[in-house]
Amino acid sequence: MRHLPLLLLAVAACDDPGATPDAGVDAGVDALVGQGSEPVGDLVINEVAPRGAGSDWVELTNVGAAPIDLCGYFLTDAADRLDHFLPLGGVMPPAPCAPLLLDPGGYRVIQLDNTPIADPIDPLHAPFTLDVADQLHLVTTAGAIADGLLFLYPRGPAEPADVSLARVPDHAGLFFAVAPTPGAANPQELP
Secondary structure (H helix, E strand, C coil): CCCHHHHHHHHHHHCCCCCCCCCCCCCCCCCCCCECCCCCCCEEEEEEECCCCCCEEEEEEECCCCCEEHHHEEEECCCCCHHHEEECCCCCCCCCCCCCEECCCCEEEEEECCCCCCCCCCCCECCCCCCCEEEEEEEECCCCEEEEEEEECCCCCCCCCCCEEEEECCCCCEEEEECCCCCCCCCCCCC
């Protein structure tokens, strides 16, 4: 019975029109809401620009202490469509792939410009583009997901493309709408 006054106070606070809205429910479009999840592996999607000037692009980074051979990875926006896989080493498995290393702390920007896969494969141009609501996945050649992002880009088709979705802090955080920094560090904190 002694907890009843606290319960009544909590219920009354929920009905207060001046109370702070629940994030994501009534917060509005301009609220700082992160997307995705923090990375768990060493090769990560670090920044995505689905509506930039020119083609869409994605930035990958190596957050580990050793170089990563990109021959072991694919990039895709549709895991169920084989024509939407880009082999990051530039060779389709099981063909031999000369090591293509991404150094620790290094960045790799890939244009998502609908370039068809041809021989030789250009690992800097993907056979797909992105929509304002889409997904990207890094998949190992063994079929494991190394990193991924399901996103809703904060700009509509008629708005200027003046932001990207980037991990904040760089290499580690969730994805937030910030000024684009392809091939360079993202902000360490939100403005």
